[in-house]
Amino acid sequence: MIRPKLSLRRPLAVLAAALIGMTGAVAVATPASAHHNNISATVACDQLSGERVITWKVENRYRTATVKGVKANPNTPVTVAVEGTESVPLQGFVIPQNSTIEAVQRVPGDTERAELKVAAAWYDKERRGSDDRRMRVPTSEDTGTIDLTADGTCAPAPKCVDASDAKYSHTFDGPKGTATVELKGDLPLCGDAKQYFTLVSYFAPRPQFATPQYVYGTPASDYLGGAQTKIELNVGVPECHTQVDLIWGGVDEVIDPLVENGKRYGDKKLGEKGAPGNRSSGPQGWYNGGSKNCTTPTSTFASACDGTVTVSLSNDGSISKYAVEFEVRGANGWSKKVTVEPGKADNETVVPAENAGEIEVLVDGKVIEGGTYTWQRPEDCPLPTITADATCETFALTASNPEGGLPVKVEFTYGDKTETRTVEPGKSEKVTFKAGDDEVALVALPELDLELEVVYAPEGCGGGGGGEEPPGLPVTGAAAGGIAAGALALLAVGAVLFVMARRRRIHFTA
Template identity: 25%
Template sequence: MIRPKLSPRRPLALIGATLVGVAAATAFAAPASAHHSIVSGTACKLESGDLSVEWTVKNSESDLAGKITEVWTPSATEIVGIAAGAELPKSTDGELKGQQVVKAGKKPVLKISAEWWRGERHITNTARGVAVLSGDCAPTSTPTPEPTSPEPSESPEPSQSPEATPSPSTPEETTSPEPSTSPSEEPSSPAPSTPAPTTPVPTSPAPTPQPSEPTGPLVPEEPNAPVFEIIFACDALAVTADNPADGVTATIVFTTDKGATKELKLVPGKKTEVVFEAYEGLTITPSFPGEKPDPADAVAWEKPADCAPGAGGGKGDGPTLPLTGAATGGIVAGAAVLLAAGVALFVVARRRKVRFTA
């Protein structure tokens, strides 16, 4: 399969979607990490018209296990093997697999919300996957039970008993019906032991209770799309880009409310970032080099609630110094990783003039 190369315009759509979402409120001393789950599936069509789907959920992290918090599918049928509360193993330790029967007419879609705890940082993410239909399911051959009637045919041994019992003086005993009736009665008894044929083809499942559809930013569905994360710290606002090895090469310019600019380089196979010193009223707006920033795409820095008085750009209660470096590890307010959704969002934003609001 030839994978189309990511459009250079795609990253701006991704970062625009990221900027208007929920950003990570975490200590800047710890490096950002784009924790996410990877959902994929294969499906085949049953004779009933339903789809038999095998789902796979992988962890992006090789050193940290996650936990599934929500499972949602339009079919509202149970996914055996994948449920809320299940552990999402480290990528080096395996993956989650689940089986589901999707009712005819429903889309084979799965949304997974997961969480990770990296020290004091609480990271959440929602990922979406669509199963690929491979065709009709292979016919399942119903095993034909072996007839058990031959067994009684071997049991006429009792009929030989007259050879051992004939008395020299009484030949009538050989005509005794008792030995001959026992074999004739035995063939009727195996009938109940004949197993009824089982039909492994699943029937239409009944809907099972499930939570409402998870909302929020999704992981880009294209494997070569960069993943962005925004971090609100007490003294800084940072934007990171985790670009896959087959990702696009591009540059995104961020312009502050004071006109200062910084460039975020997208380099295939590398993770890059830009950092702005936080102050009251700070906003950053993404654009491509040579283009005028669109104020509708701007995002404002918000001071985390747990910052110490005087930290960062907030108004202090005294002459206290801002916390920096490792000390900021104690003011973590929690993290929400932002993984942008992609081309569809970009098309809507550019062609339909939709404005994103935080």
């Protein structure tokens, strides 16, 4: 008979780290005997092995008893921990009077019910002899049961998390184009599983959601799996209206472009209410904003000598992703709308001369930068020419306006008389004054801020009006050819001198 030394002060230390205890309901069958044992039990789950651990308590309220038989269902060992040794079987164990022993049984994790029967014998100390049956006084067989289903099944603690069950957390900063995604908990994804996440930014037509949208730069994508349990994502954000999305999946999930009535990310955006986006906790993973249009509308102007202005409209810039509708406005209510596709230019808008006083180029009802202009006379435009024909009786002045220009206003003044003419392009206007004592005529082009002085000095006239006849020059005959040659020279000189006469007077003799 085994009579090991008991120590009830030492807990079952070998089980403490792995067990989660809970008390089960135990039914005890008591024999019709004056001596019996009370049997109760508690159960815990060993998450390392996935087994249930039952702790049976056998209480002896009478004289010393010896366990003669043990029947367990399920049929697994029932042992008692003893100081100095790992454990001994419950069968054969001696239970002192008024003592309780704890015996441990391990059963499969899916066991629903356990039962323990303990047969014990009590000995009469006054009766001694060789016949063991004579020395025994009452014997009993007591039964205890426990329901193991109260806390569900018992399974080993997982060493990894299945990708389909994994949970995540994320951060998101749309204006900066940054995000992080992290696997929740201490367990990695099981096996070779990888879960990808992608951050993508777009050109957008408005600071609120609108289409079409075009991917800007290269999306940032990475995965969680293996030893990698946290990722950081960074993308460039355009300097204009934009949308930034943090989505569930790899770059193959990116939609480019986002168009009206087309595909959408929906619940794939992290932070959404539906799956899979709701499997990551954090802020909403999408952003719409930006302070200016994703276009680069520009305009240039070119004045023509005829008074018209050609307006060149361009939509060719690094952020020009959308067509631009320009409006060109001129004086007197003149207006024209021109649509320029991205990356293109239009050079066919001509503002008529009568409307070119003040020109504006607008986009979305606002004048664009550098979009105002007023016609300016080009420096290479030919100037009007002035010719003079002086006789002893008359002083004739002719203004000629080259073709391809604007009508020009000319003021002729001689003595106390002034004549004004408007000379059309390709035409001439002649004014004839009666010769007098004044030696200079003034020709002014006020619109061009030009003046020209023409000296009245006819040849061959005696007396007043033009001065004295130069000695040695005949009045008739060959002198007539000299006068004609002088007139031709005056034409050439007049043209040259007038070109040089801006903002100053030039004198020449006719």
